[in-house]
Amino acid sequence: MSKVVLITGGSSGIGKSIGEFLSEKGFKVYGTSRSPEHYTSSKFPILKLDVKDASTISSCVQSLLELEDRLDVLINNAGVGITGPIEEIPLDEMKSHFDTNFFGPLQVIKAVLPQMRKQQNGLIINVTSIAGYMGLPYRGIYSASKGALELVTEAYRMELKSFNIKMTNVAPGDFATNIAAGRFHAPIQEDSPYKVPYGNTLKLMDSHVDFGKDPKIMAEAIFKVINTPDPKIHYKVGEFIQKVSIVLKRILPDKVYEKMLLNHYKL
Template structure:
């Protein structure tokens, strides 16, 4: 069997780069994407191409170039995303639009462009990197949770639509991993007289500590490989620490107020 062709958005760093490196080592033909490919002139670990998930023409150009060269795209991994933190009351509308444009609409643009290729092949696999945060509303991360949760739900419907064409669609929700997401996230700056100033800062410090002490992103790459090798993959997968994954189970079985108290205690609110 010929090597499978994989397209990974957000492949220049963090989880995306770990996925690209791992799959390349496993014998896949890997294309990672970045918005500013000119910053990586000497990059040679895998094929790194220009793509902006906000720009339909950029997506069309990248997909067309891969299909022209390889003749197919077997696997799409929607990894590109951004973080956002801040009180709901004080988050500007343009920041809300930006996070949904990237984390929700971005993967959908990719899917809409790649699906015709996969349908013509009568085969394909789409894996969306969401977040364990997408399973629950979190204080000062509500919009991030919402953007990832929205993608989880859309994919539940999408995979039933594409099943007839041999295209499988799944979600993989990671917990905290050691990446540079904190450097690129949109952080709402609470004003000095904000009623949320103290509680927000405490929560922000805790979030950053979790990322700094996060697990190795190679775990996500290995989970991706297992999903690829699964004949009939599930719709939802998680990867992360035991407690992060267990929190999803707790949310399902505990009364709402009890689970909320656990979160309040965790975030010291």
């Protein structure tokens, strides 16, 4: 029997690549979007879901269960980016960001757990970010939201263990997607003390995405995780240097690591 997979944010970028790859492998894939009517030509069904709207989450899960009567894998992929000097990002934008990247995935998890508990099995994959392992300049709020999801997964795994429900994180590095176009950019203000360093860092971040890896690599990694009987807690998918940076953070003195980041971003 083909496994049933739900991918939030499955209409574009990494989510779309994962959905297409898993569909080719024989999975029954359902993606989600706030505006599914825009994706009628998708290679797999797109259901309506907004991770910031609990009613759409409940309706989506209910619709899926009416179609399939089970859910084997949830891939919490929906997310947004945010950049800017922390001092200059409006508080409402910070809260909105966490609603999407942190509280949103938690709400989707809560919606699928009763069914997975009923089945006595299930797998939840939270797509986080290598940026969630460190506080990056002018990406601090994004790092914080992804880091929070990484940590809450560690706790959730232990709470779900007795129900045979598994949970893991997959943290991508930079991939060639449209995330830069969709993220919130604090404007570069002419009178801002951060004008020059923030502007330069923004160009560097955008270039990383523009020359990022093919998101199919992420899809292949997710496929391997799904087929792993006992998934690890954390997976990292990206350039060698990006994965090494996490190891260096663990072994280097804090100020040495901070200096390394400052040199990288030319700050």
